[in-house]
Amino acid sequence: MSGKNRILIVEDEEAIAKMIAMNLEVSNYDTQIYYDGSEAEAALSRDHDYDLALLDVMLPGKNGFELLEVMKKYGIPVIFLTAKDDLGSKIQGLKGGAEDYIVKPFEILELLVRMEKVLARADKLSHTIKILNMEINFEEHSVKQDGREVILKPKEFELLSVLAKNKNIAISRENLLRMVWGIEYMGETRTVDVHIGQLRKKLGLADHIKTISKMGYRLEE
Amino acid sequence: MKLRTKILWISCIALLAASLFGDALILRITGKSLKSEATIRAYQSFYEMTGELEQGLIRNMDADMRSVYLEYYFKNLKDDYSICFLWVGNTEETNEIRQIYNHTALSAGELSQMDFKSYEGDDITYVDYSRDNTDYVIFRMNIQDKIDVYRVVPMAEVQNNVRRLTGYILAITFGVAGITMLVLFIILRHILQPLQELNETTKRLAEGNYDQRVVIRRKDEIGQLEESFNKMAEAVETSTRSLEESERRKTLFMGNLTHELKTPMTAISGYAQTLLSTKISRENQEAALLYIYEECGRLERLSKKMMKLLELDQDESLVFVDTPVSRLFEAAAKSCEVILREKQMTLECIEHGEHFPMELDLMTDVLINLIDNGIKASDSGGKIILRAYDNCIEVQDFGQGIPAEEQEKIMEPFYMVDKSRSRKSGGAGLGLALTAMIAKRHNISIRIDSKEGEGTRIILQFV
Numbered sequence: 129m130s131g132k133n134r135i136l137i138v139e140d141e142e143a144i145a146k147m148i149a150m151n152l153e154v155s156n157y158d159t160q161i162y163y164d165g166s167e168a169e170a171a172l173s174r175d176h177d178y179d180l181a182l183l184d185v186m187l188p189g190k191n192g193f194e195l196l197e198v199m200k201k202y203g204i205p206v207i208f209l210t211a212k213d214d215l216g217s218k219i220q221g222l223k224g225g226a227e228d229y230i231v232k233p234f235e236i237l238e239l240l241v242r243m244e245k246v247l248a249r250a251d252k253l254s255h256t257i258k259i260l261n262m263e264i265n266f267e268e269h270s271v272k273q274d275g276r277e278v279i280l281k282p283k284e285f286e287l288l289s290v291l292a293k294n295k296n297i298a299i300s301r302e303n304l305l306r307m308v309w310g311i312e313y314m315g316e317t318r319t320v321d322v323h324i325g326q327l328r329k330k331l332g333l334a335d336h337i338k339t340i341s342k343m344g345y346r347l348e349e
Numbered sequence: 350m351k352l353r354t355k356i357l358w359i360s361c362i363a364l365l366a367a368s369l370f371g372d373a374l375i376l377r378i379t380g381k382s383l384k385s386e387a388t389i390r391a392y393q394s395f396y397e398m399t400g401e402l403e404q405g406l407i408r409n410m411d412a413d414m415r416s417v418y419l420e421y422y423f424k425n426l427k428d429d430y431s432i433c434f435l436w437v438g439n440t441e442e443t444n445e446i447r448q449i450y451n452h453t454a455l456s457a458g459e460l461s462q463m464d465f466k467s468y469e470g471d472d473i474t475y476v477d478y479s480r481d482n483t484d485y486v487i488f489r490m491n492i493q494d495k496i497d498v499y500r501v502v503p504m505a506e507v508q509n510n511v512r513r514l515t516g517y518i519l520a521i522t523f524g525v526a527g528i529t530m531l532v533l534f535i536i537l538r539h540i541l542q543p544l545q546e547l548n549e550t551t552k553r554l555a556e557g558n559y560d561q562r563v564v565i566r567r568k569d570e571i572g573q574l575e576e577s578f579n580k581m582a583e584a585v586e587t588s589t590r591s592l593e594e595s596e597r598r599k600t601l602f603m604g605n606l607t608h609e610l611k612t613p614m615t616a617i618s619g620y621a622q623t624l625l626s627t628k629i630s631r632e633n634q635e636a637a638l639l640y641i642y643e644e645c646g647r648l649e650r651l652s653k654k655m656m657k658l659l660e661l662d663q664d665e666s667l668v669f670v671d672t673p674v675s676r677l678f679e680a681a682a683k684s685c686e687v688i689l690r691e692k693q694m695t696l697e698c699i700e701h702g703e704h705f706p707m708e709l710d711l712m713t714d715v716l717i718n719l720i721d722n723g724i725k726a727s728d729s730g731g732k733i734i735l736r737a738y739d740n741c742i743e744v745q746d747f748g749q750g751i752p753a754e755e756q757e758k759i760m761e762p763f764y765m766v767d768k769s770r771s772r773k774s775g776g777a778g779l780g781l782a783l784t785a786m787i788a789k790r791h792n793i794s795i796r797i798d799s800k801e802g803e804g805t806r807i808i809l810q811f812v
Contacts, residue, residue, distance in 0.1 A: 143616035143640045147623065150637070154627050186608075188767075211611045233615035236622055298626035343626050 133179040133247060133254075134158045138168045138195060139209065140187050144232075148182065148209075151236045154296050165190030169198050176202040179252040180243060183226075185210040185217060196224050205250050207242060209234070237303065240294060259292050259349055260336060271331070278330055283308060287323050291337065291347035300344035320345075352544075353537045361530050368522045376518065380511040384504055388475070388486050391502040396473060398426065399490045399498055406492060419450070419496070427452040433460055433499040437491070453501045454480070460499050465489050484508060543571050547578060559586035598761075605763035605778075609651060613644040654779040658762070661786045669706040669791070674737040677709065681716035681735065688721060692729045696720065700737035705811050711787045718780040719744040719807050726750070726805065740811045747804035756797045760785045 135157045139145040142163065149159040160178070162168035166189030181204050185192035192208060199206045206226045210217070213231040221229045227246040230239060247253040255267045263272045269285055271278050280288065286308045290299065299307075301317035309319065324345055328334040338346045405418055419434055426432055427450075434450040435457055451457050455478075465474035465487075478485045484504035491497050547563055554561045562582055565575045620637040623629065629637070678698040689696055716735065723733045723746030736743040751759060751766060758764050762782040788795050792812050799805035 141612055141616065143644055144612070144619065146636070147616055147619040147640065150629065150633055151619075151623055151627060154629055211608050211615070232611055233618050236619065236627070296628040340626065346626070346628065348628050 132156055132158045133252060134160070134177060135243070136168070136172075136178040136181040136204065137161045138163075138165060138181065138187060138192075139184040140164065141184075148239070151240075151297075155240055155294060164188050165192070165195050168195060172198060172202060176204065178202075178204050179250070180204065180247055181206045182209050182239075182243075183207070185212050185221070193220060193224055196221070196226060200225055205246050207239075207246060209239070237294070237297065237299065240297070241307070244293060257289075257292050259295055259347070260333075262292075262331065264289060264292055273331060280330065281326075284323055284326055284330070287320075288327055288331075291327075291345065295347050295349050298340040298343035298346040304345065353534070353541055356537055357530060357534060360533055361526065364526050364529060365522070368526065372515075372518045372522055376511065376515050379514060380507070383507045383510055384484070384486075387504060387507045388502070391486060391500070392468075392473065392475070392488065395488045395490070395500050395502075398430075398500070399473070399492065402498065403492050406496075423450040423452075431501040431503070433457060433497075433501075435461065435497040435499065436495060437461075437497050453499065455501065460487070460489075461497070463487065540571070543567070543575060547575060550582075551578070554582055554585065559589050602762050606655070609763060609778075610648070613648050613651075616644045617641050617648075651779070654783055658779065658783055658786055661783075661790060667708045667711070667790055669708055671704055671706045672709055672712075673702065673704040674700045674742065675702075677707070677712055677716065677742075678735050678737075680709065680713040681720060684713065684717050685720045685724075688724055689733075692724055692727070694724055694727065694730065695732045697732055697734045698736075699734065703737045703739075705740070705742075707791060708787075712791070715784045715787050715809070716742075716744065718784050722746075722780065723748060723805065742809045742811075743806055744809075745804065745806045750801040750803055750805055751797065751799040752801055756799060759797075760795070 135152055137145055137148055137152075137159055139148070139161070140163050145161045145163065149161055152159050162171060165187040169190055181195075181199050183192040183195055183199075183206055185208060187195070190198075192210065196206055207228045207230060208221045208226050209230050209232060210221075211232045218229050227249070228242050230242065244253065253266075255265060257264045257266075261274050265271075266289065269282075271280055271285065271288065287304065290304065290307050301320045304320045305317055308323075324337060328337050333347070336348050338348055340346050402422055405422065406415060423432070423434055431453045432450070433453050433455075451460075453460070463476050463478070465476045467474045473488055473490045475489070476487050478487050478501075484507070486502045486504060488500045488502070489497055543563075543566070550561045550563050559582070562579050563575045565572055565579070567575075617640075620641050624634060624637050675698075678700060682696050682698065685696065720733055720735075723744060726748030727733075727746050728748070731747050734743075734745040736745065755766050759766060760781050763778040764781075765778040785795060788809060794810045794812060796808040796810065797805065798808065
């Protein structure tokens with residue numbers, strides 16, 4: 129499956145909705161925003177081809193929990209994004225059938241990673257990503273550059289995957305370490321630097337894997 | 350121990366003690382009385398007997414005759430009485446009469462040695478004697494200085510009577526005591542029952558059921574206690590409810606405040622993060638920065654209003670100056686010039702020289718807030734009216750109006766009837782809360798007269 133994933137955003141704060149959309153678009157998602165629960169429901173009856181829905185709980189019109197039922201009907205997985213971080217709401221949300229429940233304020237990276245997990249579970253993620261002159265296949269764990277396969281070590285491939293899935297977003301060394309080598313890894317972040325160097329060399333990405341001071345590494349397209 | 354049991358025991362003991370004491374007294378007196386009677390009867394019969402004996406002896410003066418006579422008399426009497434004839438005369442006439450006729454339980458020697466008392470110098474003397482738990486009265490009379498006649502009268506019958514009487518009296522005493530206790534038991538239970546009920550109710554109240562009350566059935570001290578209890582329960586319930594209410598409102602306030610803070614912070618933080626870590630177009634960068642700027646503005650306004658709200662609440666002494674309404678209207682109109690023009694609305698001021706004591710800046714804020722709300726609720730091109738009359742100031746708009754069920758709540762901090770509309774224009778729902786606080790400090794009561802679709806009048810009444 130290829131093509132962009134379509135994400136539905138229902139959030140009544142314009143600033144936040146636009147911010148999420150901006151970040152998602154950068155990460156290669158298509159987005160659609162509704163500021164009102166009832167409006168969203170009405171729109172869904174006409175067009176419900178979404179891969180994932182990000183819902184706020186406190187909405188005008190139908191609230192998030194009520195919209196959850198609507199989403200279930202269309203088979204659209206839901207992640208709640210809300211300021212309500214009391215245990216009761218969390219339980220209600222998750223038990224009601226949401227895939228995840230994120231409390232504001234949150235980091236974009238966290239949102240993207242969680243979204244990815246949900247999409248993967250629902251098998252809606254593409255198995256390949258095309259970026260720059262590369263084609264990365266997650267099923268086969270292979271990279272083709274300009275049509276020719278490039279051999280990468282397992283961790284190199286993982287690192288490339290993470291950077292590619294989060295293209296244009298800077299990720300810190302610590303986060304890269306966690307995401308690729310796992311939380312238990314006792315090594316230093318220098319490992320990340322070394323592997324980045326390898327990727328730049330093997331794939332000629334020296335100009336595209338940028339070092340962003342104080343923020344980390346970023347694969348730019 | 351239960352009160353009832355205590356009372357019953359004490360009453361029982363007291364009653365029995367008193368009764369038994371009285372009984373003992375009665376029995377003693379009765380016993381004495383019966384004994385007296387019996388003694389007197391015995392005395393009389395002894396008197397008769399000795400009288401006859403004496404007369405007989407006088408007639409028969411011959412010694413032989415006398416002894417025969419005595420013997421005869423003794424034989425006659427001894428079956429009926431316990432008697433003893435004892436010669437105490439001169440030894441010269443002794444030959445026949447040293448006979449002692451004794452049909453008593455005592456020996457002659459014992460009898461003669463007793464200490465006899467006399468009834469007022471009478472010839473007959475007596476003594477009380479007791480042996481083997483039986484009482485006796487012993488009479489003695491001396492006849493012609495020669496013979497002592499003794500008679501021993503048992504008081505057994507008296508004793509038996511006394512015993513029987515004791516039995517009856519004790520039976521009656523305990524019987525009465527028993528019945529009295531039973532009656533007391535029933536009465537006490539009736540009286541103390543309400544205390545039991547009161548105790549149960551108090552326990553339930555303590556557990557948190559503040560609506561518990563007791564039914565008042567009597568007018569006595571217990572009834573008064575019940576009444577007082579009900580009053581107290583009422584006070585506890587009211588106090589608890591108002592505390593709970595207060596607590597609830599505080600929690601709600603804090604919850605809302607947190608939310609109102611979190612929301613802009615999320616946006617600001619999110620955009621800043623995006624700007625730092627994500628490669629986005631120049632256009633998007635500018636949009637992000639603009640949002641940050643606007644949300645900061647919102648936070649600033651919010652915190653300013655919160656500060657004001659807190660300040661006013663701290664009971665600072667405000668200086669009220671008697672000010673003509675015209676000045677107030679002028680100040681408000683000036684401040685709202687821009688927002689009125691933006692929506693092409695007009696402000697109409699009607700006043701007749703009224704003047705009220707007020708803090709001008711705060712009241713101006715109030716009017717600005719109300720005018721602002723009116724503008725937001727109206728379509729472009731409408732008008733807002735400021736009116737003063739009697740002791741009131743009124744702000745009227747012809748906009749959306751406020752639904753009846755919301756009218757109560759709009760004064761509460763953070764409450765917004767139409768969230769999205771308010772947020773869009775940068776509000777956080779504090780305007781009216783501030784207005785309400787300022788009004789309170791001015792001793793102004795606020796009334797809302799609003800109909801959906803027609804408009805709203807906010808009436809500020811100076812009391």
